[in-house]
Amino acid sequence: MTEAKDLSRRNFLRKASLVSGGALMTGSQLWANENIANTPPNVPSWMRKTGKTVGAAPYGVPSLHESDIVRKTVPWLTASPISSVSFSPLHALKGIITPSSLHFERHHSGVPDVSPDEHRLMIHGLCDNPLIFDMDDLARFPSVTEIRFIECPANGGMEWRGPQMEALQFTHGMLSCSEWTGVRLSTLLAEVGVKKTAKWILAEGADGAAMGRSIPIEKALDDVIVAYAQNGEMIRPEQGYPIRLVNPGWEGNTSVKWLRRIELGDKPWHLREETSKYTDVMPDGSARQFTWVQEANSVITSICPENPLKNKGFHEIEGVAWSGRGKIKHVDVSFDGGISWQPANLKGLVLDKALTRFGFNWNWDGSPKLIQSRAIDETGYVQPTLEQLRAVRGLNSIYHKNSIQTWQLSHTGEVKNAQRS
C-alpha cells in the first residue's frame, strides 16, 4: 500500500510541478487536487490482477516510471558521437554506487565489440619475462574488490567562463563510482619481473583509438587494478569489457578501457592524450602536463536544477564528495553563498578515492538561498572557490575544475546554476 501510494503521489508531484510552472503548493493543496483512482480509499488496479511472470525480464530493467533517468549527451560539445561523452544522472542517484548502466561514458573511437575468447593482455618492455594473459588466466589470480570513483578531468569544464549548463547531470555528470573486481596490477607486474630501469608504464586500449596513457611505476605498483568486473557482473562494453585499468583517484582516461597492452619503459611516451589533450593551458600560455590527480570536490544533488523544491519546511540536503588523494574528512554546507558554513554529516561508507555521501537536515523558510557544499579531504586540502581557481589558472585550462558549486534557490523553489558575477 505504501509503495503504491508513494509511486502515484510521486508521479502526481511531477505533473503538478509542470502544471503550476514550479510555483509552490502546500501539501494539503496537493492532496485536495488529487484525483487518482488508485489512491486511498480505492484499491489500486494493480492489486486486482496478476503481474508479469517470473523471468519476464531475464536481465531486468528499471521501472518504466523511471525511464527518464538515463545517460544524456551534449550534442554540440563534440564533432562526432563516436568520440564523445555521456553524463551520469547524478540528480537521481542514491548512495555511492553508480548503476553500471548509468556510468558516464567517454570513448575516443567508439565502443569496440571485443571477444573475450580472443582478447589478450600483453605485458612487455623492461621486464624479465614478457607475458600474454588470456581472460581465464586473469581470473585465476587472487582477486581484489574495491569501491573507487572514476571522473573525467574535463568534468565541469564547460563552466570556467560562467554558468552554462542548467542541469547537475551536465555540470558534474562525468563522474561515477563502482565496485571494481580484478587483479592488482602489481601482482601481474611481479609475474613478469619488472627491471630496475623501468620507471613508467604505458597502458593501451584495444579500441580504434588504441587510447594510451603513461603512468609512473610507483602508481602502477600502488593501487591500480586490472578489473574484469563492475558492481558484481562482468564489466560493461562501455566501461572496457572484458578488462580495463582502474587507476584510483587519477584522471579518468588513465583507467584505460579494453586494456590490451602494458609496456614498461624508462621514460613517458607523450602520446596524444597526454600532450595535445589532457594538458592544462595557463594564462601565460604555458601548459601543465601530467596533471593526474582529481582534487577534492563535492556537489549537492538533492537540490539542483533537475530537483526543484516543491514545499517549504523540512528537506535533507544531500550530495556527494570525493577526492583523488584519499578519504573525505569533512563536508560543509552554506546557504548564503559562502559567507557562513555548517558541517554536514558523512553518511554510510567513507572510503578511499570513492564517492562519499553527505547530508544536512534543513528547514526551508521559502526565502531565496545560495546553496553550496565544500569538501575537505584527509590531506587537509579544502575545495576551492571558482574565484580562487581562476586567479591562478585563468579561463582556458579546461580540465580540473573542482570548485565549489552554487545552486541559486528562488522563492518559487526553482534552482539555477549560479556563479558570482
Place this chain on the structure above:
Amino acid sequence: MRKEARSVWFIFVLTAGLSCGISASEVLKFDIGQPASLVQIEGWDIDVRPDGLGLPVGSGKALSGEDLYEEKCASCHGSFGEGEGRWPKLAGGFGTLSDVRPEKTVGSYWPYVSTLWDYIHRAMPFLQPQSLTDDEVYSLTAYILFLNDLIDEDFVLTHKNLPTIVLPNQPHFVNDPRPDVHNTRCMVDCISADSNLAWDTANLDVTPKVTLKKMSDNNDSKTAMPSAQAVALSTYVQSCAVCHDAGLSGSPILGDKKAWGVRLELGITSLYEHAINGYLGTSGYMPAKGGNSSLSDPEVKAVVDYMVMMAR
C-alpha cells in the same frame, strides 16, 4: 610450455609458503600466462617516443603527403589544416596560447613530432585506424609539419631525423604544481555580505532539452522502428554521420530534400554504385563505402536506402 616447465616450482613455492604460514596471495609468482614471443610483441608494440624509440625504418616527403592528406584527412581537418566544424585544427594558431581563445594546433601547441607520427599511425584515419603504411605515416606527418611552416615541401622525414625536429612550444610544458590553490575551512564571516550581491545564472539556452520517449512507447508496434531500419541507422551513425550530419566534403546532409533531390535524379542504382565504389563530383567527394571498407555491399545499400528515405 611455460606452464608445464614451472608447475613443479610453483607447487614447491606454494607448499613452502603454506608451511611458513604465508598465504597464497603473498607468493610472488603464480606461473600463469604464456611467454610473449618477439613476433607477438612486434605485432602489438606500436608506440613511439620523442627520442625515436619505436619508430620503424622509413621515410616520406612532405609534398608526397599532399594527395594522401586530401584523400584521407582533409574532409575533417580541412585542406590547410584549418579544421572542419568541430574537428581538430592541425595548423596555425602560433602565438595564441595566452589569448582569450587559444588555438591549440600541432604547430602552436604540441610538444613532440613523435606524438603526431604515433597518433596518425595508431588512430587515423578516424574510420580506418591502423590502415596506413609506415611510409604513408611519414609523408602525412611531414605534410602536417609543412602546413605549419615548420619544414619545406621538399623535406624528407625519416626515422633518423624525426626525433631531431623540435616543436616551438615544447619548452612551455611544465609538470603539475598542484595543489596550487589554497582555500581555508572558514566557518563564519568568510566573505563580506556586500561581495555576495551579484550572481550570474545559466541563461544561455545551450542545455540539451531531451524529451525522452517512455520505454513503453517502444513496445508500440506503430512507433517501433523496423529492425532493418535500425541496423541501417546504426551503420549511418558509425560510418556516415561524420560527414553527412554536417555536410563535410560537399556531402548532402541527411534529410536535406534539395541536396538529395538532385542526386536522386541519377537513379538509385547510381547512388548505390557511388556509395560502394566512391565518387568524385564537382561539389564533393564520396570515399568508397564512406571510408569503412569493412561494410558489405548490402549494408551500404541499406544505409543508402535509409538516407534516401530520410530525404523524402
